[in-house]
Amino acid sequence: MFTPKKSLDGLLRVYKNELRRQISKTTSVSNSDAMAPRLDQSVNKQQNEESGQPKKLLKLQKYHRYLSTLTTQEMPMATRGLAVSKDQSREFMACFPDIVRDLTETGKHMDVPEASKWLAKLLQYNVPNGKKNRGLATVLSYKMLEKPENMTPENIHLANIMGWCTEMFHTHQFLLDDVMEGSEMRRGAPCWHRRPDVGLSGVNDAVLVQSAMFSILKKYFSNKTYYKNVLETFNEMLLKSSIGHYLEKSLTVTDKPDLSQFTMAKYEAITKYKSAYYTFQMPVTLALLMTGVDDPETHRQAKTILLEMGEFFQIQDDFLDCFGDPAVTGKNGSDILDGKCTWLAVVALQRATPTQKRIMEEHYGNRTAESEAKIRDLYEELQLPHTYSVFEEATYDLLRTQIQQVTRGLPHDLFFKILDNIFKRQV
Known part of the structure; x- marks a missing residue:
């Protein structure tokens, strides 16, 4: 019909x-x-120079x-x-130190303290310094979708944690992308793999960020009814992004x-x-x-x-x-x-x-x-x-x-x- x-x-x-x-x-x-451009949209040269x-x-x-x-x-x-209020931005940033502590200072990997120190350095250099569009969009979407009676401080905190997981996902993506493309700069600073103490080991660091993301998801959401669907969403996005990288690289197999x-x-x-x-x-x-x-x-x-x-x-x-x-x-x-x-x-x-x-x-x-x-x-x-x-x-x-x-x-x-x-x- x-x-x-x-x-x-x-x-x-x-x-x-x-x-x-x-x-x-x-x-x-x-x-x-x-x-054809509109002729009535020309700009006065003198006004341009003065502006x-x-x-x-x-x-x-x-x-x-x-x-x-x-x-x-x-x-x-x-x-x-993404345009959000200063309060929302501060609220979001306040959660990041908790994530770093959860991953590095909670008794994990006690026998390899240098690995925890490296993970903290990796996260702090790469994750929080961009525009954070994906993380802030996650929190914004949650607040606009959730029922008022469920907007508890605990649930808002979880939404911010989920937002940081999307930011870690993005970090994993651009760390790999920068290595594959030989990029020099990212967010106004040298790309992670360009650091003298990183190089091609940046590929392993990208996997490290991805693993840290799944660790945070397990810690905060494993007892939630939506946990299985969240994991499936992240895994599906990993597959789709990998396909996207393949499609892009297939156009530049030569010089x-x-x-x-x-x-x-x-x-x-x-x-x-x-x-x-x-x-x-x-x-x-x-x-x-x-x-x-x-x-x-x-x-x-x-x-x-x-x-x-x-x-x-x-x-x-x-x-x-x-x-x-x-x-x-x-x-x-x-x-x-x-x-x-x-x-x-x-x-x-x-x-x-x-x-x-x-x-x-x-x-x-x-x-x-x-x-x-x-x-x-x-x-x-x-x-x-x-x-x-x-x-x-x-x-x-x-x-x-x-x-x-x-x-x-x-x-x-x-x-x-x-x-x-x-x-x-x-x-």
């Missing part, structure tokens, strides 16, 4: 497919009405007046992290990336498996389990929306890697130098002329400043900042529509809170 729900899902699919079709148009950009804003930001403002990803006063979650495999389908698969599942779905799934919600349809509806958010979050991160101001984002983008399969690279290849494709093939993934500059110039020639700004607005509207159709008692405010953090809208 043709139900209203099926009708709505069909309309959303058509809308999303049409949006992607517009982005992947291969006609000349300069002749494309859909992608003191970054030149790169000013150069791109001509593309879209409301490009929130490039507004320094309203940077999105990919740059400044040069295989641009023939840079398709939107491949990009979406990498994004979903490598980061969207554990960055967006996992925190809400864990909160649902902690509040006693194990209905499959409820989890399915939440998963559908959260994976869409996760995909855009990665697209936003790709854009900021190339066009963001390092003084604001806190990192120097290296996706072009590393030859990553990014949203910008995929769309550029979809729209490039044969001559432009040759530029991509010659310079993309070359670790030289000259090649990187040529790719950036090509992106601007293809008007990708404007394409992104159109995509950003349309994605925001589409996700709001999807959230409004959520049933099964899931609070819309939770998803709107996450959504508005991603897009930095009235947070």
Whole structure:
């Protein structure tokens, strides 16, 4: 039977497919009405110089007046992290020393005190110093899903502990990722494996963090009815993330990336498996389990929306890697130098002329400043900042529509809170 729900899902699919079709148009950009910048959005040069804003930001403002990803006063979650109150942030940070003590100072491994000392150093260097999006999202989701009568200090403390377990999961992921990619910096400091006392033993340290995560889960949640489902969730996320790393690495088996495999389908698969599942779905799934919600349809509806958010979050991160101001984002983008399969690279290849494709093939993934500059110039020639700004607005509207159709008692405010953090809208 043709139900209203099926009708709505069909309309959303058509809308999303049409949006992607517009982005992947291969006609000349300069002749494309859909992608031409508005002439009334030019910026006065003198005003720009007086404003003191970054030149790169000013150069791109001509593309879209409301490009929130490039507004320094309203940077999105990919740059400044999930917006929570100072009290919540302090409450969350206050739990971390307890976790370190539980793992290192409770009579465990008494015969190898140097191992406990190393674990403490490993955790303190890597776990608490990022934006903590996943951990804070776990606590936020729990507080918005739990019944008021169950919001006891003990349960709130457990939600914060669960949040730190998601942060340890993330730490395990980036420790491995940094080794595989040969990364130099992480969160403004040298990557763990770059330390002279670590090196390739950082792989074992990643496993150590993962084991510590499961140890904390056992200590605090083994007597809970949802413990089995929580363990299954973490194990499932480990598998999905490993698949994501494999998919990404399969594109760079040689010194040069295989641009023939840079398709939107491949990009979406990498994004979903490598980061969207554990960055967006996992925190809400864990909160649902902690509040006693194990209905499959409820989890399915939440998963559908959260994976869409996760995909855009990665697209936003790709854009900021190339066009963001390092003084604001806190990192120097290296996706072009590393030859990553990014949203910008995929769309550029979809729209490039044969001559432009040759530029991509010659310079993309070359670790030289000259090649990187040529790719950036090509992106601007293809008007990708404007394409992104159109995509950003349309994605925001589409996700709001999807959230409004959520049933099964899931609070819309939770998803709107996450959504508005991603897009930095009235947070």
